[in-house]
Structure formats: C-alpha cells, structure tokens
Amino acid sequence: MGGGLKRKSSSSSKSLAKSKKKKGPHLPNSILKVIANQKRPLNSDEEDDDAIDSDDEHGGDLYEYEEGVPEEESRKNNRYDRHDNYDYELPEDFEDENVESEDDVNSENDEEVEGDDDDDRHTRMLQSLTGMPSAAFEGDSKSKPVLFTEAYPEGEFNPTRDVLEGKNVLTEEDFLAPLKGTPGYQKTSKQIARMQKGTKHVVHAPLPKPERERLERKAVKGIVDEEFGKWVHLVKKNREAPTVYFNKEVNLGYSTVSAIASDFQPRTEFEKKMASVLNDSEVTEAHRDDGARLLELNEVSMEDHIKDRNHIAKMRSLLFRHEVKSKRIKKIKSKTYHRLKNKDLKNSSLGALMDPEMAKEEAMRQEARRVEERMTLKHKNTGKWAKRMISRGLNVKYDGTKAAIAEQLQMNASLSRKMNSMRDGSSSDESEDEEELNDGSDEDTPSRLIAKAKEKTLKALEDDEVPNSGLMSLPFMARAMKKKNEEANEEAKRALEEYEEWENAGGENSKKPVEVSGRRAFGATAKVEAPKESRKDSDNFYDNSDSDNDMAGVEDNDMKAVRDTASPARNTGTMTDTEKFDDVVGNPASTTTFDVAMFASGSWKKMTGGKNTESKKASKKTRVPISQAQDKKGSRDDGSEDSESEAERMVDGVLTSASKETFEIPSQEEIINRAFAGDDVLDEFEKDKEEVLNQEVPKPEKPVLVPGWGNWTNIQRKIGISKHELQKHEAEKKEWEQGLKKRKDARLNHVIISEKVDKKAEKLHTTTLPYPYTSREVFENSMRMPIGPEFNPSTILAELNRPEVVKKTGVIIKPVKFEEVNPNDEVDDEHPRNHQKQRTKKKTSKRQGKVKSK
Amino acid sequence: MRIKTISRSVDEFTRERSQDLQRVFHNFDPSLRPMEKAVEYQRALTAAKLEKIFARPFVGAMDGHRDGISCMAKNPNYLKGIFSASMDGDIRLWDIATRRTVCQFPGHQGAVRGLTASTDGNVLVSCGTDSTVRLWNVPQPSLEDSDFSSEKTVEPSAVYVWKNALLAVDHQFEGELFATGSAQLDIWNHNRSQPVQSFQWKNDTIISVRFNPGEPDILAASASDRSIIIYDLRMSAPARSILMMTKTNSIAWNPMEPMNFTAANEDGNCYSFDGRKDDEAKCVHKDHVSAVMDIDFSPTGREFVTGSYDRSVRIFPYNGGHSREIYHTKRMQRVFCVKYSCDATYVISGSDDTNLRLWKAKASEQLGVILPREEKKHEYNEAVKNRYKHLPEIKRIVRHRHLPKPIYKAIGESRVMNDSKRRKMERTKSHSAPGTVVIQPHRRRRIIKQVE
Secondary structure, three states: OHHHHHHHHHHHHHHHHHHHHOOOOOOOHHHHHHHHHHOOOOOOOOOOOOOOOOOOOOHHHHOOOOOOOOOOHHHHOOOOOHHHHHHOOOOOOHHHHHHHHOOOOHHHHHHHHHHHHHHHHHHHHHHHHHOOOHHHHOOOOOOOHHHHHOOOOOOOOOOOHHHHHOOOOOOHHHHHHHHOOOOOHHHHHHHHHHHHHHOOOOOOOOOOHHHHHHHHHHHHHHHHHHHHHOOHHHHHHHHHOOOEEOOOOOOOOOOOHHHHHHOOOOOOHHHHHHHHHHOOHHHHHHHHOOOHHHHHHOOOOHHHHHHHHHHHHHHHHHHHHHHHHHHHHHHOOOHHHHHHHHHHHHHOHHHHHHOHHHHHHHHHHHHHHHHHHHHHOOOOOOOHHHHHHHHHOHHHHOHHHHHHHHHHHHHHHHHHHHHHHHOOOOOOOHHHHHHHHHHHHHOOOHHHHHHHHHHHHHHHHHOOOOOOOOHHHOHHHHHHHHHHHHHHHHHHHHHHHHHHHHHHHOOOOOHHHHHHHHHHHOOHHHHHHOHHHHOOOOOHHHHHHHHHHHHHHHHHOOHHHHHHHHHHHHHHOOHHHHHHHHHHHHOHHHHHHHHOHHHHHHHHHHHHHHHOOOOHHHHHHHHHHHHHHHHOOOOOOOHHHHHHHHHHHHHHOOOOHHHHHHOOOOOHHHHHHHHOOOOOHHHHHHHHHHHHHHHHOOOOOOOOOOOOOOOOHHHHHHHOOOHHHHHHHHHHHHHHHHHHHHOOOOOOOOOOOOOOOOHHHHOOOOOOOOOOOOOHHHHHHHHHOOOOOOOOOHHHHHHHHOOOEEOOOOOOOOOOOOOOOOOOOOOOOOOOOOHHHHHHHHHHHHHHHHHHHO | OOOOOOOOOHHHHOOOOOOOOOOOOOOOOHHHOOOHHHHHHHHHHHHHHHHHHHOOOEEEEEEOOOOOEEEEEEOOOOOOEEEEEEOOOOEEEEEOOOOEEEEEOOOOOOOEEEEEEOOOOOEEEEEEOOOEEEEEEOOOOOHHHHHOOOOEEOOEEEEEEOOOOOOEEEEOOOOOEEEEEOOOEEEEEOOOOOOOEEEOOOOOOEEEEEEOOOOOOEEEEEEOOOEEEEEEOOOOOEEEEEEEOOOEEEEEEOOOOOOEEEEEEOOOOEEEEEOOOOOOOOEEEEOOOOOEEEEEEOOOOOEEEEEEOOOOEEEEEOOOOEOOEEEOOOOOOOEEEEEEOOOOOEEEEEEOOOEEEEEEOOOOOOOOOOOHHHHHHHHHHHHHHHHOOOOHHHHHHHHOOOOOHHHHHHHHHHHHHHHHHHHHHHHHHHHOOOOOOOOOOHHHHOEEEEEO
16 A cells, blocks of 8 residues: 555656646736736746636647647546645646657656656756746746746646636547647547546546645554454453453463472482382383282292291380380389378268268268358348448449359358258258247237337338439439328328227237238138138228238338338248348349339249248238229229239138229229339430430539638638639530530430530541442442451452452563453453442443543 | 250361361351441551551662663563663663673663563664664573673674664564664664664654554654654554643553553653543643653553652552652652563662662562462452541551652642642633633643644
C-alpha cells in the first residue's frame, strides 16, 4: 500500500510542477486586457492569491498545439473535484502539457516532464533568492508569448469560473473539436472512442499530499482502533476478576521422587557398593524371571551360618543378663521410701477402722464437736457478722457473702447429721421430738395465746420501720410498702378488736380454732388428719379472726413483722423450728416471693409439706393470703383458690353461710393490680429516665460550704456561700434546664431518646459512603460478615482474604497474550470471595466501559 | 431425664504426627460473637500501624557510575540483571542481588540517551547523542558472576552511525525491531545498518519511544512539540497524535491492557490515555510537584512507578488519581529513570547523583521465604486493612507520609495556586452569561487538540 501511495505522490508532484510551468492559458481576451491595464507584474508567485477567472469557453481557440487526445485525458474529467478546487492548484493544464510533450512515446514525455520540473525548480529557487519575478529567469524557456499575458496563474486559489460553478465538464470531444480536419484526427478519434469503450471507470485525480496523508492517517487510526478494540473483552474480564494470578506456570524442575532419584550418582564407598549390588545384572535378571534363581543367589555358606548363629546367641545372653540386673535394681528401695510408706499406712482411715480404740476416740471427738455446735450455734448465722450481713442485705448483694452464709449453714447441718449417724439407735427422729414440743405448745391456754397475739400485733403496729437499704429502700418499693403497711395497720386494729372480743367471750373454745386453722393450711395430708378435733365445733368466726391475725403480719411484708408474729411460736415451740423459719425469712429468695402473696404462700406450703414438722403458728401464716383475700376484699381470688378453700371447708365440714357471704369476685383491675403488686412499671421507667437524663445532662452540684476552705470559719459563718458561687450555680442550673428542654424526649413522657454519642462506636462508622459503593445497603451488607479466622471456617478463609493480585517474588510476569473471550460469559467465579465486592467492581467497570464507548 | 453427652471419635481426633495441629472447633454463630466488628477494626488499625512500622522500602544503592544516570533497561528474561547508562557514555550491567557491576559496555562518546534490551535478553541496544546506535551481546549470567572477582567489558557487536543525535530507543516485544527517536522516528533491524523504516510527521524531535508489549507492532512516541504520537509499524503513517499543553517526557504502555498507556508529563502529572480516544485522558495522576521524567508500568498492569525532577519516586495505581507511595532519600537527586522489576516486587531508580537505587515496590513487604501461616496472616492483615480503609483513623495512618521539606512546601504552594485558579474560574463563570464559560475537567484541559 505504501508503495502505491508513494507512486501517487510522485505523480502528483509532477503534475504540480507542470502546472507551475504553464501559466494558465485559458484566459479570455477581455480579462487579459484588464490585466494589461493594471500592469501587474507578470508571472507572479504561484502563492499569489489574486483571483483571476479563466474562461475555458475559448480555451479551444487559444491552443493550436493540441494535436491529439492523450491517455491522461480521462483524468482531466475529474479535476473538478471540489477538494482540489478549493484547496490546491488545479492541474488543469497539465493535460495540455502532456499532450504537448507526449506526442508518441510516453517515456520521452516523462523525461521531458522531469526536465521541465527541474527547470521550474531552478527558476523558483532563483526567484526566492533574488525576489525577482520568475519570468526574469525564464529567458530561454519554452514559454510562449501568450504566457506573458498571464498575470495570475491558474491555481488552487484562482480556479476557473466554470469550475466554481461546477458545470464545466471537459470531454475528449472538446479537445478534439479544433483538430477536425487535420491529418491525424480520424485516427485519434477512433483510438479515443476505443479507449472510452474499454475504460468506463473514472480515475480520480491524485489528492494533494497533506490531504492524502490525513486520509491515510485516518485509515491507520481506524485500523489501530480496531486492533485495540479486540482487547476490550479480555481487559474487562481481567479487571472484573476478583483476583488476578501471576504466579502460575512456575517450572519447579523435578516434581516426583523418581525423577530426582533417576539422576542419583553413588559417590561414597557404601553407596557405590549398594549400587553395584542393585545394578548387578544377575540379580536384575533373576528378578525379571520367576525368582527361582534368586534363591540360588541367596545361598549362604555353612561358615557364615555358624558365625551368624553364634552372634545371635551372644546377643541373647547379653540381653538376658541385662534384664536380670535391672530387675534386681528395681527391687532395692531406700530407707526414706519405707519410712514414708509406714507413715502413710498409719494415717490411713483403714488403720483407724482396724483399731477400735482409735474409732472410739474419733467418735468422741465428733460427739464433742457436735455438742459444741449445738451449744453455741456457731454456724447458724447467729454470729455477729452473719447477722449484720443479713440485716444489711449484703448477702443478697454479694455472691461471696451469700456463699459464705450458705457454707456455714451447711457446716451446721453436717455437724448435726454426723451425730445422728453415729447414734442411730439411741434417739428417734428429731421431728418426733419437735412434734412433741409442738403439742406442748398447743396445750397453752388460748387466753394466753390471744394475749400474746395482741401484744405482738400492737408491737407490729408500733414499729413500721422501713429498711433504708437494699431493695426495700427503692422508692417504688417504699411506696408499695407504705400502702401495705397502712392496710396491715387497719387489719391489726380490727384484729385487736377481735382479740378483745374473744377475751370477753372466754377461752374454752378458743383452743380448737387454733388447731383447726392450723390444719387447714396444710395440704391434703394435713387435712386428713385434721378433722378429728375440728369437725364437730369449728367456728368460722374464730377461724376468720385467726387468719386476720396472721394476715396482719404477713401483709406487712416486713421481715421483722413476720418474725414477730412468728415469735410466739418460738416461745412455745422448739428452737430449731423457729430458727428454720427465721432462715426462710432471712433468705432473700423468700423475701422476694413475699411480694406476690399467693406465690409466697404456695412456696411456704410446699416447704411445710416437705418438712412435715411445723408449729401451728407457722402453719397459720401459710394460710394467710387466702384468708386475706376472703376478708379484706371480701371476695374470692380465683377459681382454683376458691375450690381449694371450699375443699378445705368440706373437709372441715363447717361450711357456713357467713363465710360465703364474704367472697366477692374482684374486678379485673384489682386482679391485675394484685398480680403485679410489686412491679410498678411506670415508676420504674420514670426512674430510669431520670437516670439517663442525669447521665446525659448532669445536674449541676449545689455549692457546699466547706468550713475552713476559702475563708476563715467565722467569716464563712457570717457571709455564707459566696455570691459568685451562687451565681455560677444559677447559671449552671439554667443551662441544665435548657439542656433538658432541648432534648428530643423532653415532652415525651414515655420515651427515652438517648442523645449520647458513643465515641467508641463512632469510630466504627463512616459518615460518607466509600468510593466504589453507590448504595448504603450494599455497603452495609458487604461489611456485615467478618473475614477473620475466628469467625469463618478455614475452608473459605483463604478466599475471603485473597488479595487482588497474587504474584510471586522471583517469577517474571509476561505481558498479556491475546485470547478470545466471550463477552457474554460471566466472570468465572472460581473464588467465592465476597460476591459483594465483585458486584461493586462490575459496576465500576461498567462505568469505565461506558467511558470507553463514548 | 435425657442427658446429652459429647461424643468424639478417637479416629477423628488423633493426630497423625505430633507436629500436627490439634483440631479446634468453632461455633460460628454470630450471636456468640457480638464484638466481631470492633475486633476486626482493631486488627485493621494494628495492621495499619504495623505496616508503617515495617515500611522499609530502601533495599540498597548501586554505586559505580561517574555521571548522572540517564537511562535504564531491564532484562526481560533475567530478573537479576539491569542495565544502566550515564551521561558520560558509560553503560553497565548490574547484578541486583549483590548490587554490583557485572559488566561494562564502553564505547559511547557522549551521553547515552536510550537503552533497551531484546526480549530474550541477549542483545542490548544503546543510542546516544554521538549519533550512534550500538548493539551489544549481553554476557550470559553464570555462576562465576557471583564471585565478583572481575568486571568484564564487552565490545559492541555493531555500531550504526546515524544522521542525528538519538534521544530514545526501545525494543519491540518478541521481535527483531527496535525504534529510535531523533529528528524522526526510525525503525531498525538488528542486522541492518540503516533503518528499515522512518516516520516523519512534523519537524519535531522525538524524545521518547515506547513499544506496546501487548501489540508488538504499535508504538507510541512523544515529540518536543508537546505531542504524543501513536504509530503502527504495518502502516506507513502514524495513527493519531495528541497535542498537549506541556511536553511528555516518557510514555509507558500498560502491559496487561494494550490499549492504555500513561504519559509522564512535564507539568508534574501523569495522564492515562485510551489509545482509541484522544480527546480526553482517562485519568490524571497528580502528586509530583515537578516534571515527571520517567515512568514504567508494573508487569501486573495495576501500578506504575514514576521518577520526577522533584527528587522523588512515586508509585501510582493505574486507575487512581493519587500515588499510594512516595520514596525519597536525603541524597537522591533528580530522578531521570525508573523501572519496575519483572516480578513486580522491586522498583529501581536512577538519579542525577550517579546512583541506582533499589526499592521494594511494597514498602512493608516481608522479603525472603514466608511460611504459609505467615502468608495467611499477611493476607488477612491486608484484607482487613483494606476493608476498613475508609474509616478516619485507619485512613489517616495509611495515608500519612513524611515528605522532604521542598516537596511539602511545593505541594502547599500548588494547592494555593490551584485553589485561586479554580476560584477565579468559578467567579468568571458566575459573572458571565450562562453557557459561555465552560469549565473543562482536568482530563481535557491539558489537551490542546487532536491532530488528524
């Protein structure tokens, strides 16, 4: 292609030269006159821009030398290419030139043309050097006189009018017309006709060089772009791939053991010997055969055999001796070993069991310990420390304390049990004993009991003290307690009245109700044994009153009160029982259960059922909630409760209408209130909110007068807290109030909107979306899963953490090789890396693709 | 009551060797690990800090030349070898591992301006201001090289004299041809004393030439008239030319993306172009404060290294506007040439202070043999760092670099200048009729025209 282009260019330059030589002969006479008048310099530069229209109409008249139509004629037809006309010199007259010079032979013509060319160049050079018009140097040129009239050479800047108008088309006939009648005319016209018949196509005039080059560059550009374009899919694929690998195709050399072994050369003496045996042709041959020959080769001589045998025997004897020796050594033990061994034997319990005296001694010691325990009750939480802990509620607060107290109790239990086990026969169950005592208590006169109850009730009335620490000190608890106390007080007062009534009524039947009420509280078993006394004359009135009495204590919900009500039992009953009760009271769990009365009673029941040894007073307490429900509200608690109480009554057989009258179905609100008596949600929330507010907008501290600080005490006493401090406090307070008001939840009573900024969490968040991501969800999803080894199985860990470029130091990376890539194929996702990442990448690459396609 | 017992078979839990790791079971339930994000963030932070601590990019200097290094060439077939030439006509072959001269190639009478090696690494081509092209046979690396007993000298295998001083040379990838830049672009064959092809477009000197490694017949050259020209050897004409505001000192093709190339410009920026589009650059890489003298792509195609007249070497991501790394030392002067090693692990810079310097491409990379577990750890650190890189603390640590005072000052100055320019443009725009003032993006602004 290059060659072709070159040729073209050369021809074009020729034409240019020619055109320069002949100065547009087509000027009409009128114009020539005008030119003459103007007396312009002749043969001005070809660069001259003067526009002189040449008229072609008379062209034929002016040329007498046009003899024939040259081959190039055909070209002429197309010289009116618009491009040419505007930009470059029209090779209008070069045909004439050719015609003139190329009469018969083309080659001659070429030479001539070249000669002309040289002349022209020379002239131009001279012209440029001297600044004189070219005509001055063309003295001997072949130019005709007509040429002098041409002030304005026809060129790219002064084309003919026809050309500009675009209607002038010269044909062969135009050129032939003036030749009509001349001798060669016939021949030429025939030739031309033949030629026209043969070549229908039109040959374009060569374009000027810069234009041609531009076109050429355009073409090259297209080709190069196409060349680049074929890479697009491959590049896209590479860019989208989550990981690019450059560590492949590593020649590691030997890859198998056999490959390494094949190059092995024996070097040392031993290796050589081994090699000689291994490579022995006889042996290999034997192997290749059936193996019978191997046996022959394997033959051992007699001497060798004997030598071998002796050697083995020697080895064996040596081994045996060694064994014997070691056995003996093992048997020998040191003195210390024996001493320690004896001591161990002595100390072991086995020895003690063997020795009756020792056993006796042990038993005595145990006994003594037990006695001591019973005397001092050291481990019954009666100590100063334990009491204090319990009273302050520290045993609830701290696990360590709790554990220590429990441990003590357990120690106590274990000490007493040991004793039991030691003397099974001597005493019956302790519980029996207790029961006896309980009976004893029952024998107390009712009047005395009543009196005592009265006394206790009064006492309970008096001290409504509220503990100022622990759970009970919380405001809502305090409030609830206060309410309860009031109720309890009321009840107590009523009870007192009742006591008085009883006292007045006399004590002969007061004994039984106590019993009855006591039995009623037990589960089914208790009820069965109860009837014998209670059935005939159980008085509901008494029953109720009793329960009232009890209720006063428990309703109180104060541990102390409970203990107080329980104290009569202590007086009458066994020590252990009351203590147990105390324990229960002291136990934090039980205090909490007391919040919900019904539940508490249930638990207590269970306990009593389990122990089966309870004083009646205590058992009465268990019944309290039910009776409370009956009396205070005068209603039934719910179905089950009701049925239960009814069953009790059935058992007792003393169902009276009076008792029934008191039951009333409580309203839903009441039930709910009762069910959630303890947890005051609203108050709690308020408290929470207050806390949050305090934390986020801390309340300014009041200025305090610290004696001796800042001033003398007497002066301080006089002036009090300084003014500026007070002012400061005022300002702070105002600020605080403003701060509270400004909060979003200032007007929302049931909402807390925290406005605290967590600085530690803040650094884990970003304010703007990081670059490749365009949506928040996608980004958050990509960040959701951790990539660490603790959070992922090792099988996917490598994929999760794989870098974008995997390369290996020392491996030369070659430039990309072209391969066909199907653009429709998805990126082969051999590595499940984070799909998220890939998706985002795709997005970006799409963007790039768009840019590319622009 | 049902009792669930843990049952584990002995077979599964017995190690085969005592060195084996014990099996450990994890419960990957995310609810059991509520702090995972915080944990990973902390790790990312630690990784970022560790990266800073271990950032020791400078491996060593290669000392021997007696004048400023003008150009370098890497041996595409041999990792340890690098050629360098200086302004006094001295050409050396260096062993990177030992950082010693293996061989010298004396002969040039003036500054050597271009150096390149054939793809098989057997032929070295040099050209210089003495108007000669010299071809040298590169001695094969052998075991004896490592004993540094003697430096060999090699006679040129061919000397071709040309009409003009030659400013650049580059060898075709996997081919016989090489191109030189002088008053025109000439294509030479190893065995001919005259160029086999010449391109001349405008009458301007070609100052750099680079063949496309992916498309061996395509090459780009930059001329002193501030233009970048792309040629195709199969055609007789250049494909396209881009005229920029400032001249391009060097060009590098992306070895993995044959249509893209990056031009190191005199204005301190690098411009990444798509070979099919000349109206705008795809990306402008800013950071240098003085002319970028040389540029070389990493063989991975993801990064390139630039050397600048501001005495620093920078490494840019191929699609990022700012450098990820800057290398400088107190004694390093104007950097005239940089190369990325063929395994994308090292960077070599040659500067006016007659030294070649060897840098790690990744400043904190651990060299030497790395155990698989170590590698895993590195990968994890990298991944986790990459994951949280947008968080302010980590971003701050990762981006922070100590700069030489002149560069730091120059950056501040240029920032002020750019800001004021931008402000002025904005004001002009706001005070003129809408649509009359169009603010061009930087990608287009520096391109004057595309020459057809």
